Amino acid sequence: MGMSLFTPLSWNDSGFILTGILNTIYISVVAIVIGTILGLIVGFIRSESNKLINIILGSFLDILRSVPLIIQLILFSTYIGAMGHPLDPFVAGSIILSLYTMAFMSEVFRSGFQSVPNSMQIAARSLGMTYWQTVRYIRIPIGMRAVFPSWLGVALSVIKDSALVSVIGYMELLRTSEQLISRTQQPLTILLGVGLFYFMISYPLSLYGKHVERKMSI
């Protein structure tokens, strides 16, 4: 056959694949951590605020949830670029993915805060706790434990959605594999490997979430 345009998959590619895997984990962890912190703050504000603030915050979160992530990513990175401040794909991707995560996390935490009975707060206050002490020692620990399975569900979907950051040029696992596919022309092998990686992360964690949920419902 002579010289071939394509070179098959080899062990030399393992470093390249590993970089893709690490980048996927990296951006997912960043988005989950920042999204959780922001979501906790926003969820708390929403559970404490009056109608007006809730409507304003709610419509902002609505936009994040009702516009496809891929459009948000393209729009944000193009706009920042056109304004003359191009961002590194990792930074741009982290910002959007974190905000997107926050939009879902805030709903989770809001319902967590609301699940703590008011009487508990009153009891805590009557024991001499300050407002922030009731937040710190009563509402966060009790409310957050109740929504752990939902939190895990959102976190898992963030890991899966992080694949979309490839569209603005971040070298995560799926983009890595895309490049390997165009070089090796072995789409099936490579894609199955990629799928297996996501599955091995997501499946055990989803089982754990179900286990916790079952334990809590008893």
Place this chain on the structure above:
Amino acid sequence: MDSYEFHWNVVIDAMPQLLQGAFTTLHVSVLSMLVGIIIAVLLALAKMSNSKIFNIIAGIWIEISRNTPALFQIYMAYFGLGAFGIHLSPYLAVFSALVFVNAGYLAETFRGGFQSIPKTQYSASKSLGMTNFQVYRYVILPQMFRKIYHPMTNQFVWSILMSSLGILVGMNELSGETQRLQSISFRTIEFFMVAAVMYFIITKFVLISANLISKRIFKGDVL
């Protein structure tokens, strides 16, 4: 350059194509939802059946669809199936990936909804002289429907949003059409802003109508 000058004329001229794209988005989401529901019923029945083989097949489908990214599934359908000599068009690739995921998620929704209804209701209805068909038609399914209604709405919205991944395989739904139009005119920001607004309107419209419908059909029910 520190400020961006917006040019909306090209976008306004391209409105018919964008609306056509939005129609394709709705089209693929509705179809994938309908086919997904049918398969999900079968998967849920298989998962609850006593047959080990059915259990395993349904379990594999459900777990793969829930634990891998939608983008991976679309790539599998578009690039991966080529290894078996199956070459799907972009539309069919996105459609089948959405069906695969919808079926997997809805199967668990249906199973959960079904199992949430106490078995005693079945025996109670039987003891009142109802036939099997009557038990399901008048007792079990109406309650189940109420439980699965909102998860189904969410799944439909998810399908609309995820069909936007068609942009990556050159499908001509709203995102793909936007991508094509902006590559001709270079008005990237304008086109994607309009697309974002259109997605927002579509999802809001679906959610609000679903809520109105649920208020009508579940009127007087204790949820």
